[in-house]
Amino acid sequence: MSDVLKLGNKTYTSRLILGTGKYPSNQVMQQAHEVSGTQLVTVAIRRVDLNDSSGESLLNFIDQTKIELLPNTAGCYNAKDAILTCQLAREALNTKLVKLEVIGDEKTLFPDNEELLVAARELISQDFIVLPYTSDDVVLCKKLQDLGCPAVMPLGAPIGSGLGIRNPYNLQIILEEMQIPVIVDAGVGTASDAAIAMELGCDAVLMNTGIAGAKDPVKMAKAMRLAIEAGRAAYEAGRIDRKLYASASSPLEGVVRHN
Amino acid sequence: MLSIKVNGEPRSFVAEASIEDVLAALQIRRERGIAVALNYSVVSQNQLKNTLLKNGDELEIIYATSGG
Numbered sequence: 001m002s003d004v005l006k007l008g009n010k011t012y013t014s015r016l017i018l019g020t021g022k023y024p025s026n027q028v029m030q031q032a033h034e035v036s037g038t039q040l041v042t043v044a045i046r047r048v049d050l051n052d053s054s055g056e057s058l059l060n061f062i063d064q065t066k067i068e069l070l071p072n073t074a075g076c077y078n079a080k081d082a083i084l085t086c087q088l089a090r091e092a093l094n095t096k097l098v099k100l101e102v103i104g105d106e107k108t109l110f111p112d113n114e115e116l117l118v119a120a121r122e123l124i125s126q127d128f129i130v131l132p133y134t135s136d137d138v139v140l141c142k143k144l145q146d147l148g149c150p151a152v153m154p155l156g157a158p159i160g161s162g163l164g165i166r167n168p169y170n171l172q173i174i175l176e177e178m179q180i181p182v183i184v185d186a187g188v189g190t191a192s193d194a195a196i197a198m199e200l201g202c203d204a205v206l207m208n209t210g211i212a213g214a215k216d217p218v219k220m221a222k223a224m225r226l227a228i229e230a231g232r233a234a235y236e237a238g239r240i241d242r243k244l245y246a247s248a249s250s251p252l253e254g255v256v257r258h259n
Numbered sequence: 260m261l262s263i264k265v266n267g268e269p270r271s272f273v274a275e276a277s278i279e280d281v282l283a284a285l286q287i288r289r290e291r292g293i294a295v296a297l298n299y300s301v302v303s304q305n306q307l308k309n310t311l312l313k314n315g316d317e318l319e320i321i322y323a324t325s326g327g
Contacts, residue, residue, distance in 0.1 A: 019327030029325070044326025047266040047319065048287055057291040058325050074326050087301045088321045092294035159327070208327025 003232070005181060005204050008129045008150035010068075010097070014039045015198070016228045017070065017183065019208025023217060026061040032211055032221035033067060042070045042099055042208070045089045070131070072099040077112065079119035086123055098123065099153070099185075099206075101133035109159040113140050117147070124148045133185050136170040138177050145180050152178060153206060156197060157187025160209040164193035168200055175201045191220075191227035198231025199239065263316045278307040281318065291322045 005012040018038045023029035033041060041062060062069065071089030076082040079102060086098045102119055104112030111134055123130050124147055132144050136154040144152050154174055157163035164187060165171065175182050181203035188194050188207040197205050205228060214220035261272045265281065272281060278295055287293060295302050296319040302310055312318075 020325040021327040023325070026325075042327055043323040045321050046324050048291075048293060048322050050266055050268060050270075050285055050287075050320075057288075058323060059292050069323065071323060072326055084296060084299055084301075084319075085321075088294040088296055088319070089323070090294075091301050091303060092292045092321060093323055212327075 003236070006150075007097070007131065007181065010129075012039045012204075014225075014228075015204040015232060016194075016225060017041070017204055017206040018211060018221075019206070020044075020058060020062070021208050022212040024212075026056065026058065028217050029212070030061045030063075032217045033062070035218055036211070036221040036225045038067060040068050040070050042072045042206070043093075044074050045071055045085050045092070046075075068097070069093050069095055070097055070099050071095065073101050073119075075103070076101070077103050077115075079115040079122065082115070082119040083122055083126075086119075086128055087126070090128070096127060097129045097131070099131050099133060110155075111135055113137070116140075117143060120144060120147050120149060131183070136167055136174060138170070138174045141174050141178060141182075145178060149180065151181040151183050151203070153183045153185035155186040156184045156193065157189075159186040160213075161187055162189025162210060162213075163187055164189055165196045165200070168196065171197070171200050171202065188224075191223040194224050194227040195231035195234070198228055199234050201235050204228075261312055262314050263312055263318060265318045266320055272312075276312050278302060278310045278312065278318065281312065282307065282320070285320075287320060293320055293322045295320050 005015050014037045016036050016038050017040045019042045073082040073085045082102050102112045102115040103109055120130050120132055130149050131151050131153055132149055133153045134140055141152040156165045183204040184197040184202050185206040188210040194205050211217050211220045261274050261276050298317050
C-alpha cells in the first residue's frame with residue numbers, strides 16, 4: 001500500500017480514473033471499469049428530461065462499493081454555472097469531490113482559466129475537494145495549488161482528440177514545480193500515451209474516449225491498466241539517460257578473433 | 260394555479276405544491292440520484308417536502324448521467 005494516489009484525505013491504489021461517457025452500452029462500460037481496476041469514475045450532471053423520466057440510471061452500472069463517483073462540470077462555460085453544478089452534484093451524490101472544468105471554447109474545449117480560478121476559489125471556500133481540468137501551464141497550476149486544490153489535471157491534448165501527450169516538456173515543468181499530484185486529463189488515445197504520462201512522473205491519468213471509443217473498450221481498458229502500471233513502474237525504476245552514440249552491453253574484452 | 264419553470268420549461272401545477280409534489284407529478288424517480296435547486300439555490304433532500312413553491316419560481320432538477 002506504499003504506492004498510492006493521494007487526493008486530499010483520500011487514497012487510491014489505482015492511478016487510472018475513467019469516464020462514463022460514449023460507451024456502446026452501460027454493460028460494456030461496467031465491464032471496462034471492472035477490467036481497468038479504476039476506483040474513481042467521472043459522471044456528468046444534467047437536467048432531468050421531463051418528457052422521459054423512465055431512463056435507466058447510470059448509477060445502477062457503477063459498483064459504488066469499489067468505485068467512487070467524481071461528478072464533473074462538463075458543459076459549463078462560466079464559474080457561476082460550474083459552482084451551481086457542483087452544489088447540485090454534492091446534494092445528489094453526497095460527495096465533496098468534483099472535477100471542475102470551465103470550458104472557454106466550443107471547438108477546442110480548452111479551459112477558461114480565468115473562470116476556472118474564480119470557481120475553484122469559491123468551491124474550496126465551500127469545502128469542496130476540487131480537481132481542476134486545466135491548461136498545461138505551470139503558472140496556472142501553481143495558482144490552483146495555492147488555492148488549495150489537492151491535485152491539478154492538465155490536459156495532454158484536446159478532450160476526445162486521442163492526440164496523446166502533445167507537450168511532454170510542459171508537463172515535465174509542471175511536475176517539477178508542483179507539490180501536489182499531477183493527473184493528465186484528456187487526450188490519451190492509446191496505451192502508449194498513458195505510459196508516457198506515467199513515465200514522466202504523472203500521478204494518474206483520467207481518460208474517457210480513449211477507452212469508450214475503442215473498437216473493443218473492455219480490451220482497451222485492460223491495455224490502459226497495464227500501461228499505467230508499466231509507466232509507473234518505469235518511472236519509479238528510473239530510466240537510463242539518453243545518449244547519442246552506442247554503448248556496448250557485452251564485455252569488450254575476450255572477443256573471439258582470428259589471429 | 261401555480262405557474263413555475265422546471266428545467267427551463269413553463270409548467271403549471273395545483274396551488275400549494277411543494278417541490279416533492281412537483282417531483283411526484285412529473286414522475287421523477289428519486290433513486291436516479293437527483294438534486295433540486297430553487298431559484299439557483301440547492302434545496303436539501305430533507306427540505307423538498309416542506310418547500311412550497313410560488314408563482315414564477317424556477318426549479319432545476321438534475322441527475323447524474325454519463326460523462327467524461
